[in-house]
Amino acid sequence: MSSSERFDCHYCKDSMLGKKYIMKEETQYCTKCYENLFANCCEACSLPIGCNFKDLSYKDHHWHEQCFKCAKCSRSLVEKAFAAKEDLLLCTECYAHDYSSKCSTCKKTIMPGSRKMEYKGNSWHETCFLCHRCQQPIGTKSFIPKDSSYFCVPCFEKQFAYQCCACKKAITTGGVTYQDKPWHRECFLCIGCRRQLSGQRFTSRENYPYCLECFSNLYAKKCVGCTKPISSLAGAKYISFEERQWHSECFTCMRCSVSLVGRGFLTQRDDLLCTDCGREK
Numbered sequence: 001m002s003s004s005e006r007f008d009c010h011y012c013k014d015s016m017l018g019k020k021y022i023m024k025e026e027t028q029y030c031t032k033c034y035e036n037l038f039a040n041c042c043e044a045c046s047l048p049i050g051c052n053f054k055d056l057s058y059k060d061h062h063w064h065e066q067c068f069k070c071a072k073c074s075r076s077l078v079e080k081a082f083a084a085k086e087d088l089l090l091c092t093e094c095y096a097h098d099y100s101s102k103c104s105t106c107k108k109t110i111m112p113g114s115r116k117m118e119y120k121g122n123s124w125h126e127t128c129f130l131c132h133r134c135q136q137p138i139g140t141k142s143f144i145p146k147d148s149s150y151f152c153v154p155c156f157e158k159q160f161a162y163q164c165c166a167c168k169k170a171i172t173t174g175g176v177t178y179q180d181k182p183w184h185r186e187c188f189l190c191i192g193c194r195r196q197l198s199g200q201r202f203t204s205r206e207n208y209p210y211c212l213e214c215f216s217n218l219y220a221k222k223c224v225g226c227t228k229p230i231s232s233l234a235g236a237k238y239i240s241f242e243e244r245q246w247h248s249e250c251f252t253c254m255r256c257s258v259s260l261v262g263r264g265f266l267t268q269r270d271d272l273l274c275t276d277c278g279r280e281k
Helices: 032-040 093-101 154-161 211-218 275-279
Strands: 022-026 025-032 055-058 061-064 084-085 088-093 116-119 122-125 141-146 150-151 176-178 181-183 202-205 208-211 240-241 244-247 265-268 271-274
Touching: 022 181, 025 032, 032 061, 032 271, 116 211, 122 154, 150 154, 202 211, 265 275, 271 275
Parallel strands: none
Antiparallel strands: 022 025, 055 061, 084 088, 116 122, 141 150, 176 181, 202 208, 240 244, 265 271
16 A cells, blocks of 8 residues: 555554544544543543543533532532532532522522622622512612611601701701701701801891801991991901990091090090090191
8 A cells, every 4th residue: 555545643653544533733643642642631530531522621621521520519510500619610509508698688598690789798689688668679779778677768768867848858868957957958058148058157037047148248237437247146346336336446536547445535426536636626
């Protein structure tokens, strides 16, 4: 037989005419040479995975089909879901029993791959994480914890939240109390200029809240000297004389402008004069 008619194993050169062979990268090998040269070793039994066996692989590891089993219960994992833990392959039941979270409501295992809710170290099945009031699943919606229970926002507002006396909506965070009534911070406004009063000094008149500026402009006495409001609420000192008022810094001699605070003075019609200017003709 001529060399052109021969069909030999690339490695051992034995004839493969009429025999089973395997091609690898366009080169033929007899089954024995192929297994010796290229077959993977099984992770479980350490034997080569021959041509007559299925080679099952996971993350660069290989198994015979009959060796691909749960490391704990030894059930076959072929065509089944499994999980890996510390280089061990486990069926979902064994993995869940040993490593998965337990639902805080039903106390059952939360199986791998199933949706779960987590909050402050506790876990729930998605269908077990319910609003304490309406008993509907909270899912990915916002919720509010109270004591050891959890409430969806609408139920919490109905059961616990104060209602703002301005907008009548629930106060869920923060808030201001004025005259024993609750307000949102953004709703507690000066009745005059409508600026927020939360965190600011303010006063009231006839039960209406005012910022100091509006109260002074509307109700405070006016300084005879500068005609600006005198507001004792802002800590301003003032002088009163014959039903007229002055800021202490405005209480000065009409002619020489020297301060009259703590000093004697004279009157000339509506004007105030220091004693020196008052004696001048």
